[in-house]
Amino acid sequence: MKEYIAILKNTKLFAGVGENEIEAMLSCLGATSETYQKGEYVFRAGEHINQLTVLVEGELHIQRDDYWGNRCIVSRIAVGEMFGEAYASPDSGALLNDVVAVRSSVVMFFDIHRILSVCPSACRFHSLAVKNIFYAISEKNRKLVAKLGHISQRTTREKLLSYLSDEAKKQNSSIFQIPFNRQQLADFLSVDRSAMSNELCKMRDEGLIEFEKNMFKLFSHCD
Amino acid sequence: MKEYIAILKNTKLFAGVGENEIEAMLSCLGATSETYQKGEYVFRAGEHINQLTVLVEGELHIQRDDYWGNRCIVSRIAVGEMFGEAYASPDSGALLNDVVAVRSSVVMFFDIHRILSVCPSACRFHSLAVKNIFYAISEKNRKLVAKLGHISQRTTREKLLSYLSDEAKKQNSSIFQIPFNRQQLADFLSVDRSAMSNELCKMRDEGLIEFEKNMFKLFSHCD
DNA sequence: CCTCTTTTGTTGCAAAAACAACAGACTTGT
DNA sequence: ACAAGTCTGTTGTTTTTGCAACAAAAGAGG
Numbered sequence: 001m002k003e004y005i006a007i008l009k010n011t012k013l014f015a016g017v018g019e020n021e022i023e024a025m026l027s028c029l030g031a032t033s034e035t036y037q038k039g040e041y042v043f044r045a046g047e048h049i050n051q052l053t054v055l056v057e058g059e060l061h062i063q064r065d066d067y068w069g070n071r072c073i074v075s076r077i078a079v080g081e082m083f084g085e086a087y088a089s090p091d092s093g094a095l096l097n098d099v100v101a102v103r104s105s106v107v108m109f110f111d112i113h114r115i116l117s118v119c120p121s122a123c124r125f126h127s128l129a130v131k132n133i134f135y136a137i138s139e140k141n142r143k144l145v146a147k148l149g150h151i152s153q154r155t156t157r158e159k160l161l162s163y164l165s166d167e168a169k170k171q172n173s174s175i176f177q178i179p180f181n182r183q184q185l186a187d188f189l190s191v192d193r194s195a196m197s198n199e200l201c202k203m204r205d206e207g208l209i210e211f212e213k214n215m216f217k218l219f220s221h222c223d
Numbered sequence: 224m225k226e227y228i229a230i231l232k233n234t235k236l237f238a239g240v241g242e243n244e245i246e247a248m249l250s251c252l253g254a255t256s257e258t259y260q261k262g263e264y265v266f267r268a269g270e271h272i273n274q275l276t277v278l279v280e281g282e283l284h285i286q287r288d289d290y291w292g293n294r295c296i297v298s299r300i301a302v303g304e305m306f307g308e309a310y311a312s313p314d315s316g317a318l319l320n321d322v323v324a325v326r327s328s329v330v331m332f333f334d335i336h337r338i339l340s341v342c343p344s345a346c347r348f349h350s351l352a353v354k355n356i357f358y359a360i361s362e363k364n365r366k367l368v369a370k371l372g373h374i375s376q377r378t379t380r381e382k383l384l385s386y387l388s389d390e391a392k393k394q395n396s397s398i399f400q401i402p403f404n405r406q407q408l409a410d411f412l413s414v415d416r417s418a419m420s421n422e423l424c425k426m427r428d429e430g431l432i433e434f435e436k437n438m439f440k441l442f443s444h445c446d
Numbered sequence: 447c448c449t450c451t452t453t454t455g456t457t458g459c460a461a462a463a464a465c466a467a468c469a470g471a472c473t474t475g476t
Numbered sequence: 477a478c479a480a481g482t483c484t485g486t487t488g489t490t491t492t493t494g495c496a497a498c499a500a501a502a503g504a505g506g
Contacts, residue, residue, distance in 0.1 A: 064372065072375045074368060086364035089357075096368055116354050130353050131339050134312075137360050141309035144367040145297060145319050149287065151375060152295045152413035154494075155462070182484060190375035192464050197485055199463095213484095377464075378492065405454060415494050420455055422492095436454095436502095 001026060001033050004056040004108065011054055011080040012136040013110075017125055025125055030111040036101040043084065043099040052112045052133070053084040058105025059179075063187070064097045073187040075143065076102075076179055082136050088112035151190055156199045159189045164209065168218050175217045224249065224256050227279040227331065234277055234303040235359040236333075240348055248348055253334040259324040266307065266322040275335045275356070276307040281328025282402075286410070287320045296410040298366065299325075299402055305359050311335035374413055379422045382412045387432065391441050398440045 005022050008014050014022055033056070036042055043049060045064060060077035074097050077083050087095055115129050150162040163185075168174055178185065186193035203209050210217040228245050231237050237245055256279070259265055266272060268287060283300040297320050300306050310318055338352050373385040386408075391397055401408065409416035426432050433440040 066376075070377065072372070074371055086361040086368070089361045091358075092361060092365060096365070096372060116357070127350070127353075130350075130357065134339070134353070134357055134360070137357070137364060138309040138312045138315060141360060141364055141367065142315060142319070144364065144371065145309070148297055148367065148371060148374070149295070149319060151371070153289075154293065154413070157462095181482095190377070194465080194485080194487095195463050198487090201485070380492095404452095417455080417457095417495080418493055421457090424455070 001031065001108070004033070004106070007056045007080065008054070008108070011082070012139070013052070013054055013082055013129065013132050015132050015135075016128055021125065025129075028114070029129075030114050031108055033106060033108045036105045036107065038101055038103045040101050041098055042101065042105075042107055043095055045096055045098050046094045048094055049084055049087050050112055051084060052082060052088055052110040052115065054082050054108045054110070055079055056106050056108055059102040060105060060107075061100050061102050061184075062097050063100060070190075071187045072190050073180075073184060075140075075147070076188075078179075082133070082140075085112070085133060085137050086140075088116075147188075156189070156191045156196055157203065159191060160196065160199060160203070161208075163189060164216055164218055167216075174219070175215065177214045178216060179214075181214070224254065224331070227256070227329070230279045230303065231277070231331070234305070235362070236275070236277055236305055236352065236355050238355050238358075239351055244348065248352075251337070252352075253337050254331055256329060256331045259328045259330065261324055261326045263324050264321055265324065265328075265330055266318055268319055268321050269317045271317055272307055272310050273335055274307060275305060275311055275333040275338065277305050277331045277333070278302055279329050279331055282325040283328060283330075284323050284325050284407075285320050286323060293413075294410045295413050296403075296407060298363075298370065299411075301402075305356070305363075308335070308356060308360050309363075311339075370411075379412070379414045379419055380426065382414060383419065383422060383426070384431075386412060387439055387441055390439075397442070398438065400437045401439060402437075404437070 002023065005019050005026075008022050009017070009019050014025075017025065034042075036058070042053070042060065055077050057079060059079075060083065062074040062077065062083065063071055064074065065071045077099075083099060084095075086092065115126065115133070146166060150159055150166065153159045153162050164178075167178055168176055171177075180188055182197055183193050186196045189196070200209070200211065204211065208219060210219075225246065228242050228249075231245050232240070232242050237248075240248065257265075259281070265276070265283065278300050280302060282302075283306065285297040285300065285306065286294055287297065288294050300322075306322060307318075309315065338349065338356070369389060373382055373389065376382045376385050387401075390401055391399055394400075403411055405420055406416050409419045412419070423432070423434065427434065431442060433442075
């Protein structure tokens, strides 16, 4: 587990905590770790969890398949990100989505109650950790709202433009990579892949965008 | 401001805190209050805020109008609920949505930094408040994910069924009221009102549901 | 009680999306 | 290098949506 301390140091959860201090916290917080192969489930919709979870290697998707097999990718978890924290509250119900490894991944689990319940003065980092968790979940909240902004657009084109311009803004460049292939992007925006592919090509023909694989370029006259 | 202490007592933020203790906390947390008439904006998209906010009277909508005038109601704030807490982090950007009074409302503002930054031992309720905020934001997170589940359905009918069955489950009855009129429901599900109205009536004709104004009844053969 | 406004349901039409099926390009593993 | 599998774009058909316009019903206010 110690091999991941360098990674944990750069996570939102441990922001402001030194490496040697993290090592001390690991046992204090009851940390464990687990490895998942591509396609394996970390959690499944319907489960009840009471752990705080951090991805230290690989990539995860928070997603859900409905009766008809339509997949919806709610969000993507990159190395250093937390997940499941919204279900750490005592009265949170069952998990609404699956958590799946997109590729070989390593996950660390922390006992949320130890973080929240232990007297804050017992370990000087408890209060820092709580604040960090608050910031992290706030950020996730804003991400969800942003995504809601994308998929509440009426047409596929509007959804794409909303997502792509947001991504360009985040990466601070009109040329940028997206972390999805076409099927995943369609699942993320909850539209049909072929219709989306069609729309992308139309937009390219109209000179709005250019793309090659996961690399996109936006032209300024996109409104 | 003291007239709202009885209400604050039942909010998520002050869960577990007695009335007399709340009064002491109000000044400790730098609380202020403000009244808004129907249609007035509490916050506007683009603003930067650093306050925690609680609705103590009335009703608010978190919403956004796009270039074409399509409105999207992201969520609804009822008395006792917090809002804006996701933008209390130091590096949170501008507000993505407007916050509007649906009817005459009273809002209380708390300085988030006083809650998070003050030494937890200074006031025995700081750590409780932090935990409460964490739980509240977690719940909002789950709400957002649930809403995402509704609007990521492909057809209007699926969106309606997803929303209505969720509402029935929450209210624990197949007969229930929804907190929206038709236009608001359409804005919430981001679909066209007339198309939605059409679909509702078709579903009624098919014996899936019954409704009158805001009262809905779901029949069990809804899958 | 009447008028004005808001809300809800209804219809027809044009635009868009979902779906299915397929072909070519690209990967991967052997 | 070859075969199997995956990813992406393309096309045609069917279904659904968005939009506009209107009518009936319900509410608000004088």
